Amino acid sequence: MITSLLVANRGEIACRIFRTCRALGIRTVAVHSDPDENALHTREADAAVRLPGAAPAETYLRGGAIVKAALAAGADAVHPGYGFLSENAGFARAVQDAGLTWIGPPPEAIEAMASKTRAKELLGIAPLRQVTEADLPVLVKAAAGGGGRGMRVVRRARDLDAALAAARAEAAAAFGDGEVFVEPYLEDGRHVEVQILADTHGTVWALGTRDCSLQRRHQKVVEEAPAPGLTGELARELRTVAERAARAVHYTGAGTVEFLVAGGRAHFLEMNTRLQVEHPVTEAVYGIDLVAEQIRVAEGHALAAAPPPARGHAVEARLYAEDPARGWAPQTGRLHRLAVPGTVRLDTGYADGDDIGVHYDPMLAKAVAHAPTRAEAIRVLADALERAAIHGPATNRDLLVRSLRHEEFVSGRMDTGFYDRHLAALTRPGPDPLAPLAAALADAHGRSRFGGWRNLPSQPQTKRYAMAGEEHEVRYRHTRAGGLEADGVRVLHADAARVVLEADGVRRTYPVARYGDEIHVGRTALRALPRFPDPAARHAPGSLLAPMPGTVVRIADGLSEGAPVQAGQPLLWLEAMKMQHQISAPVTGTLHALHVTEGRQVELGTLLAVVTTTAPGRS
Numbered sequence: 001m002i003t004s005l006l007v008a009n010r011g012e013i014a015c016r017i018f019r020t021c022r023a024l025g026i027r028t029v030a031v032h033s034d035p036d037e038n039a040l041h042t043r044e045a046d047a048a049v050r051l052p053g054a055a056p057a058e059t060y061l062r063g064g065a066i067v068k069a070a071l072a073a074g075a076d077a078v079h080p081g082y083g084f085l086s087e088n089a090g091f092a093r094a095v096q097d098a099g100l101t102w103i104g105p106p107p108e109a110i111e112a113m114a115s116k117t118r119a120k121e122l123l124g125i126a127p128l129r130q131v132t133e134a135d136l137p138v139l140v141k142a143a144a145g146g147g148g149r150g151m152r153v154v155r156r157a158r159d160l161d162a163a164l165a166a167a168r169a170e171a172a173a174a175f176g177d178g179e180v181f182v183e184p185y186l187e188d189g190r191h192v193e194v195q196i197l198a199d200t201h202g203t204v205w206a207l208g209t210r211d212c213s214l215q216r217r218h219q220k221v222v223e224e225a226p227a228p229g230l231t232g233e234l235a236r237e238l239r240t241v242a243e244r245a246a247r248a249v250h251y252t253g254a255g256t257v258e259f260l261v262a263g264g265r266a267h268f269l270e271m272n273t274r275l276q277v278e279h280p281v282t283e284a285v286y287g288i289d290l291v292a293e294q295i296r297v298a299e300g301h302a303l304a305a306a307p308p309p310a311r312g313h314a315v316e317a318r319l320y321a322e323d324p325a326r327g328w329a330p331q332t333g334r335l336h337r338l339a340v341p342g343t344v345r346l347d348t349g350y351a352d353g354d355d356i357g358v359h360y361d362p363m364l365a366k367a368v369a370h371a372p373t374r375a376e377a378i379r380v381l382a383d384a385l386e387r388a389a390i391h392g393p394a395t396n397r398d399l400l401v402r403s404l405r406h407e408e409f410v411s412g413r414m415d416t417g418f419y420d421r422h423l424a425a426l427t428r429p430g431p432d433p434l435a436p437l438a439a440a441l442a443d444a445h446g447r448s449r450f451g452g453w454r455n456l457p458s459q460p461q462t463k464r465y466a467m468a469g470e471e472h473e474v475r476y477r478h479t480r481a482g483g484l485e486a487d488g489v490r491v492l493h494a495d496a497a498r499v500v501l502e503a504d505g506v507r508r509t510y511p512v513a514r515y516g517d518e519i520h521v522g523r524t525a526l527r528a529l530p531r532f533p534d535p536a537a538r539h540a541p542g543s544l545l546a547p548m549p550g551t552v553v554r555i556a557d558g559l560s561e562g563a564p565v566q567a568g569q570p571l572l573w574l575e576a577m578k579m580q581h582q583i584s585a586p587v588t589g590t591l592h593a594l595h596v597t598e599g600r601q602v603e604l605g606t607l608l609a610v611v612t613t614t615a616p617g618r619s
Contacts, residue, residue, distance in 0.1 A: 002026055002077045002101055002299060006070040007041070008091075009081030010060060011349030012363060013275075014041035017079050020291040029073040031066055033059035035357050040349050047073045056359040060084040061176050063091040067098050077101035077298065079291075083361075086274040087114045087144070088176075103298045105273050109249040113271040115143045117181045122248060123241075123268055128182045133157055135184065139218075140164055142171035143179040148219030149579065150174065153185055166573075169553075170580055187417045189262035191215065191269075192227045194242035195282045196255045197290065197307075199297045204246050205307040206239035207282050213414050214403060216328055217579070221396070221419075222403060223278035224315040225285045228374055228412035230261070238266055245271050254279070254294050260416075277318070277366065280345060284314035284370035313374040315381050317400045321362040321392070324399045325427035329547040330362040330576055331393035332604065336515050340388040344369045344381060356393060358549040358576050364395065374412075378404050391513055391520045398523065402426045429468040434489065435524040436465045436472040438499040438510040441484050443519075443528070444476065445494045464529040465519070471529065539607060542592070544583055546606040550576030552596045563591045565611055572596070572608065589613035 005021055006029035007014040018028045018041070030045035033056045042048045049069035051059045060066075063085055070078055078095045080086035080103070089107040096102050104110070113119045120126065131138055131154075140163045142150025150171030152163035164180060172178035195207040211227035212220040227235075242257035245268075256276045258269040279290050286308050297303070321331040337352050348365035356362065367388075369381035382404040390397055403426060408414050419426075440463040460475040476486045484491045492507065493500040499510045499521075513520045517528040539545065554573040565571065565585040574581045585591075593610040596602060 002295060004029060004046075004073070004075045005077045005079055005103070005295075006031065006066070006073065006075040007045075007079050007081055008060070008066045009079075009084055009086070010036055010039065010041055011360065012347050012365065013081040013083075013277075013349075015044055015349050016347050017081060017291050018044055020289055020295070023289075024292060024295065026295070027075075029070065029075045031060070031069050033359070035359050040351050040354060049073055057173060063088065063094050066091075067094050067100070070095075070100055071098060075100065077103055077295075079103040079294070080274065082274050082277060083174075087272065089114060101298050103253070103294050105249075105251050105253045105255060109251045110273045112249040113245075113255075113273050115179065116141065116270045117143050117179075119245075119271055120268065123245065125268055128184070131157065131160060131182055137185040137187065138182050139185040140167045140180055140182055142167060142175060142177075143181055144171065144175045144177035148215070148217045150180060151218040154182075166580060173575070186260055186262045186267070187420075188415050189213075189260040189267070190227070190415050191220070191258065192230070192238065192261045192266070193256050193258040193276070194238050195276075195279065195290075196242055196246045196251065196257060197293055197297075197303065198246050198251045198253065198255075199303045200252050200300060201302045203303045203305065204243050204251070205303060206243045207286055207307055208310055209235055209238055210278055210281060211414075212278060213416050214409065214418050215416055216324070216419050220278060220318065221320075222315065222317050222400070222409070223281055224313065224374070224377070225281040226310065226313070231264070234261070234264065234266065241266070241268065253297050254290050262415075277363075278316055280347060280366065280368045281314035281316045281370075284345070284368060285310050285312060287311060312370055312372045313377045314368060314370040315374075315377045315404070316366055316368045317381060317385060317404065318363055319365045319367060319385075319390070319400065320396045321356045321364050321394070322396055323394045323547075324396050324423065325429075326547055327581065329581065330358075330579075331395070332356050332358055332549050333393040334515070335364065335392040336518075336520075337389050337391040337513065338365065340365075340367055340384050342380065342384040342387075344384045364390075375410070378410060386523065389511075389513070389520075390523075391515065391518075391525075394525065398430070399426050429470075431468050431524040432510075432522065434501055434503060434508070435510070435521040436463075436467060436474045436526060437476065437486055437489065438501060438512060438521045439463075439465060439514075439519045439526050439528075440474045440476055441486070441491060441494040441499050442496050442510075442512040442521075443514070444478075444484060445496055462531075464531065466527040466529055467524065472526075540610060542587060542589065542611040542613065544571070544586065544608045544611065546574065546602045546604055546608055547583075548574065548576045548581065549603050550574040550581070550601070552598055552600045552602065552608075553580065555594075555596075555598055559591065559594065561591055561594050565589065565591050571611075574602070583608060585611050587611060587613050 004027040028045045030048040032042045085091040089110040092107040137155045140152040150167045154163045167180045168178040191212045198204040209227040210225045212223045214222035256272045259266045323329045345368040369377045371377040490502040519526045553575040567588045569585045592612040
């Protein structure tokens with residue numbers, strides 16, 4: 001019987017596994033890197049062990065150190081979570097060799113399915129060996145991992161070598177294995193998967209289907225169960241193939257078999273020998289706890305002959321600290337508040353006041369809604385996200401709300417190219433135009449020393465704010481009665497936390513929260529600007545600023561100051577949160593200055609380079 005369990009992972013998944021352990025009466029052990037010393041998963045565990053001597057991105061890949069931590073803390077079992085070493089057969093063996101219980105499939109099953117190339121061969125599917133123009137577009141994919149890392153779409157043959165190199169680098173950094181392969185890329189396909197749960201007594205459950213088609217950078221954003229729009233015959237085929245794959249490798253525990261569905265046909269992608277990020281939608285529909293079932297299977301308990309019946313529909317949205325309008329650039333900083341109202345389930349690795357760092361995936365939380373019908377689940381989740389208080393760095397919250405309400409998604413006609421087609425429209429700035437006024441009125445109430453009757457009306461007060469990348473100036477006045485007024489808008493109430501305005505006969509209430517110069521008015525984030533901006537703080541035209549904190553991992557070959565560059569030409573690459581981000585020339589001209597070198601760590605807004613255009617009439 002398991003009494004103490006170490007989670008060889010971090011963040012949201014570690015916190016989620018700890019929740020089940022507490023319900024089962026199992027003590028918990030966390031491991032952490034130096035940046036995660038005060039992370040939520042570290043704080044919530046009964047015991048925590050620092051993993052020493054490695055760069056933050058590599059810390060959770062040190063299997064030997066994790067096994068030593070489990071033994072030192074008195075754990076008798078290890079759960080790998082997802083990502084990192086969760087699909088590493090060598091780590092699974094090391095856990096077992098140390099006399100610990102491994103919460104996962106046998107190492108032999110992991111080996112058989114861990115390499116996507118070998119998994120395809122096991123099922124009689126061969127990856128592309130030689131790529132020709134007729135094969136394009138193709139997808140370069142990491143053999144040993146997932147989560148969108150080590151993946152590149154190639155549409156032109158001349159881009160293949162660069163895509164292979166970039167994918168290998170990302171795969172090696174994320175999974176410790178740089179092997180990649182190439183497969184056809186179906187642009188109008190849907191990503192559909194089947195949840196597997198198997199015991200050591202020969203029972204295999206195929207727990208329905210999930211649709212995970214809404215993806216960015218080949219990483220899932222919105223998932224749901226069951227997958228909508230499948231014929232009964234196709235759904236049965238997917239479950240049959242998934243069960244066959246599990247039995248072929250004598251699988252035990254939780255796993256997922258993934259497919260691309262296009263033209264009414266299913267194409268096998270891979271089998272993930274671990275728990276998936278999106279497992280809560282299956283839990284909601286089947287009324288089970290998959291982590292608890294994993295633990296029971298590892299203890300030798302048998303599953304029932306058949307799974308419980310499916311009930312209703314569930315939809316999950318991943319909330320990321322990122323800016324979708326700027327190439328999905330990850331964001332960092334203080335998360336002041338995260339609160340989602342209603343009955344939705346929220347799985348998160350952050351608490352109010354935690355810092356979002358640069359070293360790991362920028363996912364803040366997963367929000368899951370379950371309802372009798374798909375339409376109800378979508379509506380509940382969209383409403384909860386829209387009403388959520390998310391105060392801190394930019395997030396994809398508005399994108400999620402608009403995606404969930406998009407006609408293509410609501411009707412179940414989405415595919416993996418959804419964001420390729422709709423991202424521009426879904427990220428078009430749409431903040432409330434009255435938000436700056438509400439911020440100014442709340443600020444005026446909080447700071448004003450004036451009050452009571454005045455002989456003369458006061459002069460207009462002016463404040464400036466940055467909102468959605470633009471500057472906004474607002475004016476208001478103190479009234480003789482000690483209140484506040486603004487042209488064209490009735491101010492019905494104003495205090496430091498709440499402003500009520502009426503415009504064109506419509507009354508709206510604005511909750512306001514301020515953290516230094518950072519102000520949140522409802523869903524709109526603003527930044528208070530100084531009354532007199534400092535001209536020296538402005539950068540010259542053509543300046544390239546770091547869109548995120550990270551490390552300069554590569555500068556384009558032969559690039560030097562004075563070199564001619566073309567608009568869109570890659571100049572350098574930043575690595576942040578285990579993803580590489582390309583920085584390109586904004587215009588055609590000359591590289592006037594290059595301020596960084598390979599290996600340098602930079603902060604958000606660091607000046608990287610300056611590209612100047614050639615003056616008209618000059619050569």
